[in-house]
Amino acid sequence: MSTTSDGHSIFERDLEPNAANHVPLTPLTYLAWAERVYGPRTAVIDGPQQFTYAQMAQRCRRLASALARRGIGKGDTVAVMAPNSLALLEAHYGVPMAGAVLNALNVRLAARELAFILDHGEARVLLTDREFSGVIGEALALMQGSRPLVVDIDPPHVDSGAQIGETDYDSLLGEGDPSFDRWMPDDEWDAITLNYTSGTTGNPKGVVYHHRGAYLNAAANVISFRLGPESVYLWTLPMFHCNGWTYTWAVTCAGGTHICIRRPDPALIFPAITEHEVTHLCAAPIVLNMLIHAPADVKRVFAHRVQVATGGAAPPSSVIARMEEMGFALTHLYGLTETYGPSMLCAWQPGLQEMPLEERSAFVARQGVPHQMVSDLQVMDPMDMSPVPADGETVGELMIRGNTVHKGYLKNPTASAEAFAGGWYHSGDLAVVHPDGYVQVKDRAKDVxxxxxxxxxxxxxxxxxxxxxxxxxxxxxxxxxxxxxxxxxxxxxxxxxxxxxxxxxxxxxxxxxxxxxxxxxxxxxxxxxxxxxxxxxxxxxxxxxxxxxxxxxxx
Amino acid sequence: MSTTSDGHSIFERDLEPNAANHVPLTPLTYLAWAERVYGPRTAVIDGPQQFTYAQMAQRCRRLASALARRGIGKGDTVAVMAPNSLALLEAHYGVPMAGAVLNALNVRLAARELAFILDHGEARVLLTDREFSGVIGEALALMQGSRPLVVDIDPPHVDSGAQIGETDYDSLLGEGDPSFDRWMPDDEWDAITLNYTSGTTGNPKGVVYHHRGAYLNAAANVISFRLGPESVYLWTLPMFHCNGWTYTWAVTCAGGTHICIRRPDPALIFPAITEHEVTHLCAAPIVLNMLIHAPADVKRVFAHRVQVATGGAAPPSSVIARMEEMGFALTHLYGLTETYGPSMLCAWQPGLQEMPLEERSAFVARQGVPHQMVSDLQVMDPMDMSPVPADGETVGELMIRGNTVHKGYLKNPTASAEAFAGGWYHSGDLAVVHPDGYVQVKDRAKDVxxxxxxxxxxxxxxxxxxxxxxxxxxxxxxxxxxxxxxxxxxxxxxxxxxxxxxxxxxxxxxxxxxxxxxxxxxxxxxxxxxxxxxxxxxxxxxxxxxxxxxxxxxx
Missing domain, CATH: 3.30.300.30 (ANL, C-terminal domain)
Incomplete structure (x- = not known):
């Protein structure tokens, strides 16, 4: 090693980070960038509401400023109960811009589960769409901790549901300063969001995301799905699901357009695709099935190709074939709440498109290879952490390591320690590795x-x-x-x-x-x-x- | 703030980074990823030499292993004197994989300048292409410090130049272990490369890059230029120039193919474009001029469109028009050695393609908007660091802040402190901001x-x-x-x-x-x-x- 008189390498002298060359990674900069580069372009369309990046950024600053003025800051939780919508998208920026942590609630949960989450996450503010005021009212009554400030979200195109809050979203924005000097994390490891696992057993666990991981996973989505300023992303995947697999930030990073629909209903999806020339969407296979089996008067014919990322189950060959016939191209993903959504994707290889359907389906049924920016992913014997042979047969546990693995479970160091044992995130999924290196998930460990x-x-x-x-x-x-x-x-x-x-x-x-x-x-x-x-x-x-x-x- | 009994936010308890969820950012992971996902695909073509990602990764591990066995490790400098070529590309991975710092030398420098750089950078190893053994021999004789280990690079398609080294590149690779366990930085702030400024006055300064910045700038290139696994990148821009604007890593991040040519000569460029169906290249306007004025028997007609990033001077309208006629699409960039190459690009806006040529040229003549992953970029009055109005007239100094700003100048804390004064990198370039937010560089401060x-x-x-x-x-x-x-x-x-x-x-x-x-x-x-x-x-x-x-x- 080349050393100076004090024993340090020449590269370790007088080259410390400073404000000019070291800035915390945060997806908040994606919005700042989109505002600057694509300010006049359409950022989001939600029914009759449509805003440019300049407008949306201003609204997000208003939200952050209003929260700050009401005493919300670093380490406070702001929960949102809303379908895919303008307010929930804006909360992905406005809440962390105030230093707070966003907890997007699963709108399908029951009051008891919601009360548990609001208590456990210690929500200080709850933005709630009118549509859900019934279940939220019950949940608030069931809470053991102190009631958060409740803010009704009252979209112009929704007229069901009571108003139950102390104020409403528009009024809250009105309290805020559109030129608010956004908070930036001191440390990219700071929490940005809190996502509760759906919990197939027991109480849901609070998965904590950090700014660094959100930034990197969003960039990985942009790279994998080739998002750009002309991309039009349709919100079929819930934003409360891993922050929409981080597409809430990815689409903005690319300067693309977010199209919100309140339900993944074919009667909303098909018209949105043709009207807005949607280029990308994410959806579980069950939604693809709904598209395939939609009534003829609901279906639409479109000339362009829509890229679809699907996960949660392998798309069967019939689904692949019928989706392709309708103008969709599928990519199979694998992800977990604990990995910001996608951690594997079944990357296409040359010649795949020319393969017979059955062969192609067998290829695509695998979960695939690591997502960009996952540092490592192995199928290992959990007893000795040795990788299984790539024989397509030997089953091991899927383990993941990288910056797009969550911080841990909130107030649950035991679960965190178990999940990170041996320096790998233990997915709990059993998998094999095929000779071409593609991973196929075989089962949940406990479902064998x-x-x-x-x-x-x-x-x-x-x-x-x-x-x-x-x-x-x-x-x-x-x-x-x-x-x-x-x-x-x-x-x-x-x-x-x-x-x-x-x-x-x-x-x-x-x-x-x-x-x-x-x-x-x-x-x-x-x-x-x-x-x-x-x-x-x-x-x-x-x-x-x-x-x-x-x-x-x-x- | 929600606090626990010890006064910390609930998000600051039991959620520390660990080996599963915090990994240093380094472009070395791009090669590991490309090897895993696109192992059998062509990584690089250099004349008669052609390797897949699996092969190239193995060769890079051999290089790292051989260097390590010869005692090269963290903080040591490995210099390379080579044109755009296989060995120089591999050095971008093999050298940092050994923990060392790559110093790609400008092959147009004179012996005296090379000797200065070898001394100043304290090179312990020098890989040198036969073509340059004359000037390198002189430079070695002029050195004041100790002579590095000299390794001849002897490509099969080059037969000029003496061999002057203690060994040659192929033999060195032969010493290495193809399954070498690559070194990974403990800290993403560790130095990865050293790039000397061309120095319009005085001695060149050594600009130090870190793993984090290299990783992020490469990802930004992938995002801006939509690189993907089918991308074919032609090496017209020198790799010794800001590590090829970090395309040395970006193309690998995307799983694309590197095509090396030893000189940016139209007689090499046109055949490479048609033979390999090149999709992307970077080149200074002077190279574009050479392409436009190439003799008819050198020019080639091709059906696809080649994306060209150009920088260093604004492309005049005649260049834009004639390049477009030949099948190229231009994007104007601005960059500096101190910012890993690109820090602005003249992002296209809707309708630009339909504008009349003169108007479009005026648009494209501006350097534009911040590159993705530049955190901030402002034109400011250096006296009080206040931004100039966006009037297209008021001149200020271009200042940049972000993770893709270099670590500082090697062994030159005074120059570093000046460059980073006030927490911004001072580019030394004078610029205006147009009403649409696009920046136009007017002059070097000292050239007014x-x-x-x-x-x-x-x-x-x-x-x-x-x-x-x-x-x-x-x-x-x-x-x-x-x-x-x-x-x-x-x-x-x-x-x-x-x-x-x-x-x-x-x-x-x-x-x-x-x-x-x-x-x-x-x-x-x-x-x-x-x-x-x-x-x-x-x-x-x-x-x-x-x-x-x-x-x-x-x-």
Whole structure:
């Protein structure tokens, strides 16, 4: 090493960071940049409301200023209960611009869950869209801590729901100074948002994001999905879901346009696509299914191609094919609340478009490779943290490391320590690595079925079930079995009008799976889901246990 | 603020960074990512040499390992004297992977300047392309410090130049371990490269880049120029110039392909564009001029569009028009060694493409708006650091702040302190802000002509001169004048075969400029340039002073 007389490298002398060359990373700078570079361009359209970047930035500064004047500052939580909308988008800037932490609430939650979150997150302010005043009123009554300042959001195109707040959003903005000198984090590690996991079991956990991670994950989205100033992003994915996988900031980083719709309803989605020439959207496969099965008078034909990022479940080949026919191009993503949304994507490779559909679907069914700016991602044996071989068969736990992994769980150091054990974020998902390096998630660790000593992936059975032309939805869980310990039980929602028997379903599985993997039991009905649309397997297990208890009682 | 019993915000408790969620930003991860996601795709083509990302990553690990085995580590400088080539590209990864600092040398420098840089940067290893063994041999002899380990780079398609090293590049790679566990910075503030300014006066200064800035500026390039895995980047801009404006890392971040050519020669550029379907290149306007004026048998017709980033001087309308006719689309950039290259770009706005050429040229002649990831950029009065009004007329100094501003000057705390005074990087460039917020650089602070108390921008006169159909190059400097204090003197290089008189040039200026701005004197000839192609106005001033002394003597 080249050293100077004091023993330091020549590169460690007189080259300390200063205000000119070291600035905390924060997505707040994306809005400042968009205002400056694309000030007159349309930033956001929400029904009859439409604002340029110059206007939106001014509104966000008003919000920050109004919050600051009401005593909200660093470390305070501001909760928002709203669908994808102007106010919720603005809160992604205005709240952190005041130094506060944004907690976007899942609008599908029940009052009890909302009360828990408002208490746990210690919300000092709650912005709430009129549409949800009923459930919010109940939640406020159920709270144990002190009531936050309640601000009604009252969009001009919504007329349902009472006003329950001390003031309303427009009045709050009116209190603020449009030239407010935005707060900037001293440290990019400062918290920016708080996102509660949907919690398939127990109380939801509060996942804390920091400015650095939000900045980087948004940039990674811009890079992966090639967003630019002409991009038009349709808000089908909820903004309360990982801050819309950080697209709330990414679209602004690119100088693109946000189009808000209040529900991911085909009757809103198709007209928005044609009217605004939408270029990008994100949606769970269930929304894609709704688009495919939308009535003819709702569907629209459009000449351009819409890029769709989908995640939460692998899109089946029929979905890929029918979406492509309608003008969409799919990319399969994998993400978690704990990773700011996307942490893997099934990156396209040369020649993929020319592959036969079945082969292409098999390719796209994998979750893929690390998202840009994820530093490392491995499938490992959690016992010794050794990576599994890339054989497409050996199952390990998916572990992630990088700047787009959350800070930890709020007021839950035990859960944080468990999640970060060994210096990796433990996703709890079981996966394999294929010879081409692409990762495929096989199951949640706790959803594996152990039958006769063999591990059976419930996802693998579900994929076979989904490929049946008469099955719309399916879930497989373990049920106790005298001989095998556990055995798979499938619950299936058939296509309307289809005549499907348990025998036919089992026969279909026998055609496509090893015998020991085939469900012993099949039942039919609706599947229980979380407010974010995830199937609740623990509820299914309880229901099935109840049924078997009843059966026992009857026997 | 929500506080816990110890007085901290709830977001400041038990949420410290750990190995899972905080990783230093470094462009080394871009190569790791490209290897993993696009391993089998072509990373680089250099004449007959062509490697995939998997191969290139392996070669870079070999280089890092070989350097480490020879005792090179953190804080050591590795200099490289090479044209745009495989070895220089690999050094951008292999050198920092060993913890060392890359110093890419300007191949146009003279032996004395090279010796100064090798001494000042304390190079411990020097990789040197055979083509430059003559000047490097001289430089080594002129060095005052200890001789570095000299390694010849001996590309298969180059057969000029002696071998002067202790070993050669291929042998060095042979010493290394292809599975070397790459070094990663403990701190993203660690130095990654050292770039000497071309130094229009005095000794060159060593500008130190850090991993964080290199990572972010590369990402900003990917975002601004929409690089992706199908991008093919042609290396016309020297890699020794701000590490190729950080495209050395940006193209890899996108998973694109690097095409190396040893000289920015139209006879190499056109065939490379058609053969490899180049999508992007960067080049100074002088290279664009060379492309426009290339002989017909050198020019190639291609169907696709090539994105060109150009900087250093505003592209005149004739250049824009003729480049567009040939299939290129231009974006005007502004950058400095001190800002990792690009810190502004003339972002396109809707409707620009439909504007008449003259109007569009006037738009594009401005340097524009901050590059993505520049935190702030202002034109300010350096006396009180107040921003100038956006009137297109009031001149101030361009000041920049952000993570893509360099660490400082090596072993020169005085110059660093001056450059960073008041918490802004002082560019030394004088500029105005137009009403639309676009910045236009008017002159280097020291190149302003003060005539009769009026400031005259030499750039403004040069633009008028460049618009003359018979003028290829022009520079204007101040010369002393008895009455006015200073007055402009233009030195002009006419088009070959043109018959141009001083009177005609002055008449042209009178048509397009206020009278007091018109040059009093015009002379004809070649312009003195630095090794990076910048016109050396101080040399011109000396030459003109010499001439005027001679004139005095003759009088």
């Amino acid at each position: 079925i152990i039958s006769g000593g063999e591990n059976i992936s419930s996802l693998e059975i579900e994929e076979v079930l989904y490929s049946h032309p008469d099955i719309v939805e399916a879930a497989v869980v373990a049920v106790p079995h005298e001989k095998w310990g556990e055995t798979p039980h499938a619950v299936v929602t058939p296509r309307e009008g289809a005549e499907l028997t348990a025998e036919a379903v089992i026969a279909w599985c026998r055609e496509h799976l090893a015998g020991y993997k085939c469900p012993h039991y099949v039942s039919f009905g609706e599947l229980p889901k979380t407010s974010t649309g995830k199937i609740q397997k623990y509820v299914l297990r309880e229901q099935l246990r109840g049924e078997s208890d009843e059966a026992d009682n009857q026997a | 002509i003060i005539s009769g108390g009026e400031n005259i921008s030499s750039l403004e006169i040069e633009e008028v001169l460049y618009s003359h159909p018979d003028i290829v190059e022009a520079a204007v400097v101040a010369v002393p004048h008895e009455k006015w204090g200073e007055t402009p003197h233009a030195v002009v290089t006419p088009r070959e075969g043109a018959e141009l008189t001083a009177e005609a040039v002055i008449a042209w200026c009178r048509e397009h400029l206020a009278g007091y701005k018109c040059p009093h004197y015009v002379s004809f000839g070649e312009l003195p340039k630095t090794s990076t192609g910048k016109i050396q106005k101080y040399v011109l001033r000396e030459q003109l002073r010499g001439e005027s002394d001679e004139a005095d003597n003759q009088a």
